[in-house]
Every structure is written in C-alpha cells, then in structure tokens.
Amino acid sequence: MRRLMAATAVLVSTLGLVSGCGEDTPATDAGDIETIEITFEGGTVTPNGERVEVGTGQPVDLVVRADESGEIHVHSEPEQEFEYAAGTTTLKLQIDQPGVVEVESHDLEQVIVQLEVS
C-alpha cells in the first residue's frame, strides 16, 4: 500500500508539473479585432457551429449579411442579444470571462459559432 501511495503521489505531482507550464496567460492579441462573417440566406446560416478561438476581452465583430432581419443570442455571462436588419450589419461584442460561448441564431434556432474564449 505504501508503495502504491508513493507511486500515486509521484504521478499526481508529475501531472501538476506537466500542466503547470500553461499558467493563465491573458489574451495577447486583445487589440486585434476577430472578424466573423455570418451569412443568412433563405432560412440557412453559415457558419454552422464551428469553433472560433478568441482572446478574453478581445473585440469580436460579427459581420452579418442577411436577407431578412433577425436576432442573435450570445450565451455568455451575462447573455447578450443583438438585432440585425436585412443587408449588412456589424455587431460588436467582447467577452471577458473564459469559457466556450455559443452564438446562436434566435430565429433559426441554430448554433452559428462556438467562441472559445481563453
């Protein structure tokens, strides 16, 4: 049992060392704007649920080209809602809290992108 516990202790501490190198680094590219192009056309939307990595606090522009007006929900903390009109609209958002945030078309009930905020 002692040997077992020793082995476990070594492994768990190794785990700590291996993972310790990635200390919480603040977003380095906070200044650059991440632009995501979103197209609504005939009841469909692209992109379709893809992951996009952004930094915490990094400005994100959703450039929406739509054939009719609608609403986009961003499931961050707190939740953000945006309306867009037919034509091209740029929606500006920014997320400070790390996590995976879904950006949804309220009208199509579809995930457009998952923002991986870190």
Added chain:
Amino acid sequence: MNGDTPFAHGIGGSADLPISPSLAIAGAVAALVVSFTVLAVAWRTPRYDEAQGGRQAPPWLDSLVGSLGFRAGLRVFGFVIFVYAVVAAIFGEDLLTNPVFGIFYVWWWVGLVPLSLFLGPFWKAISPVRTINLVFARLSGSDPEVGVFDYPRWLGHWPAALGLFAFVWMELVYPFMTELGPVRLWCAIYVAVMLVGGALFGNTFYEHADPFEVYSSLVAKLSVWGSRDGHLLLRSPLANLDTVVVRPGLVAVLAVLFGSTAFDSFRDSSDWVQYIQSTETSSYLLNNVMLVVFCVGTGLVFALGCVLTGVETGTRRWSLPDKFAHSIVPIVVGYIVAHYLTYLVEFGQRTLIQASDPFSNGSDILGTGDWSVNYWLSYHPTLLANVKVVAVVVGHVLGVVAAHDRAIKLLPKRHQLTGQLPLLLAMVAFTVGGLYLLFAA
C-alpha cells in the same frame, strides 16, 4: 434564452474551456500507469471487510447524529426546501429566472453529489418523500419501514436506473426542459411514484428505487461515514465502498450516470453540433438515440470487462458485473466532479440569488437577491482544468484499487491477475474517454 429552443441548452450560459491536450495525455498516462502498478504491487489477500474495520466515531458525535432532534431537523430542512420549490413551481412565473429550474437541475441533481460525498447518505436523511411516508405511517399507526408487500428482490435498482434515465433525458434531450410545465409534471410523477411505492413496499422502496436516494447513497459510500449496529463509524472511503450492497440493476444505475455525463460533453462538441445541424434527420431523434447509445454502451463495456475472466465452475459469470459495480462508483464521481464543478459553483450561486424572488415580482425574501455570482473559478481556467483532471485520475485510482480487492475475493486464484485485465481495460477506456471528451468538447 427562450424555452423554445430545440437545443436543450439547459440553464447554463457559457461552458468550460476544453482542457489542454498535454493535460489530457498526462491524465491518461497517469491512469494507465497507476492501473498496472496496482495490479503488480498491490496486496494479494482481500483487505476490506464489512464486518470489521473502521473506528467508532466520537461518542458525542454518534449521539448527536443518532438523536431525534438531529434527524427531525434534517427532515424539516429538506421539507422546507421542497415546499419552497413546490410553491415557486405552482405560483411562480414561467421564466428562466424562476428558481425552480436551478433547484431542480443544479441543487438537486448536482448538489447531491458533494453533500453525499462529504456528509454521507444525504438524500436519505432529508428526502421529502420519505418524510411524507413517515407522517402517513405515523398517522395510520403503522411502521414506515414495511408496506403491504415485500419489495421484489429481482427488481433491485432497476426502477432507480429508469428514474435516473428519465431525469437525464429531461435535462439533456428534452427540448422544453426549461419550461415550467414539464418540470412540474416530472416532479409530480416522481412524487406520486415514490408515495405509492412507499405505501406498497415501505422504506425499502426508497432504498432500492428512489433514483436520488440510490444515487446519493452510492456517492456516500465514498465518504468516511459508515454505520454498524446503529452506531456511527469512521472508515476509509475504500473500505466504505466495499460495503455497497450488490443488487440487480446496480450496473444500470452507474451506466446511466456515466453515460449521460459523457453524452452531455459530447453533445456540446462542435463536431456533433455541426452534424445535427446539417443533417435532415431530426436532431431530437439523434440526441435521443445518442443518449441511449452512451448509457447502454457504458454498461456493455463494463459488463464485458467483468465477465471476460476465468471463473470457478458453478459461479454465474453474468452475476459478476453487479458484484464489481461498486468499483466504478469513484470513476463516475470523479468524472461528474470534473464535468459539473463550474456548473454547480456558478449556477448554484445564481439559484440562491433567484430563490430570493420565487415569483419574479422583485421581492427579496431570503435577503440574497442583491448578491452577485462569484465567477472566480471560470477566471482561473488552468487551475480548473487541473482540478478536473486530478478528480478524474483520483477516481480512476480508487476504482482500480476497489476492483482489485474485489477480484481477489471473487476470482479463483489462478485467474486473479489475468482475470482483472479486461475490467482494467474497461476502466482505462472510461477514464481516457472521459478525458478525451473534456479535451475535445
């Protein structure tokens, strides 16, 4: 968020970041190495014995826990929350800010785990259905322990497995999970079944068939609290775990718990979202099928891991999965901690804030209405990721040790080591699969 979204988002906002690949690999390697180390160096005679071991809790604690006032206090505590939730569910607004959703999906479902892990069989102590059954029995002058019939042995934990599945289906698949009507209906059916069952079979019914009591009492086997001859006992979690009573359906209970949690990670992965959004097949159907596949798959992998061993003639091979089932309890709990930690901490707080205004009319009954949620955990993603992987690996280690001890008790001598290998592989599969989902989803 509106309740009419077909994604069954739940009440959560953002989800945890995926863990880094290096961390996932480190965890998987640790799990593998520990597994074989246990096999190679651990004891060769069974260590855990229900009848012995453990030490008596201090007398003052024993008499406190055994006292009528303490027990009644816990029952009152559980019943007050129950009544509060019922009132909010009946008279509250059908809004996501109604605390009923948080009480149902966060406090009840997830809060149960740490409470049972630290305090022992918590739901049994506060269960409002047990309380109602107790009151009915007292009023009619009968014994709450016994009912009209004896609980059928063959039924075991199967009703609990079914109940747990009904809950995870509601939580993860049902599109209207954040509307008041369905949550009310679910709870009404639960209470009705529990009361009828209690009247028919007495308290035995709750021990076997109440999904929450079975869940809570299984997790409580990882706590340090045991009992013998009515006295409180302190024992090591591994020795405590060995006292899990083997009943039919135990594997099914654990398969639903692990499978559904894995499915919860999986359904949020970008690949799955892209797939269900681009196919013509109904996403509701696909999610239903996948939930069943995850639960049944977990059960099958585990059962196969248990039966692929040499046994003495006369031992029924298919009785082995239930006999080894206690050993995946720590794996399940470790994974559930990893999966739900942020959710419990952050949405648990939010529920406490919402609970102060149960009718959504701006009142502040509990005085918690102006508190704000502390998101410290989410702002420390590296720490969070480490905690998650450590929870999974520790769960795995405990599971492997528990399985080893049971194997030397159950398997014939010449199969004791080789006979454990398939089960070990099944456990590694769960742990690595769990880590993969934490990394990929």
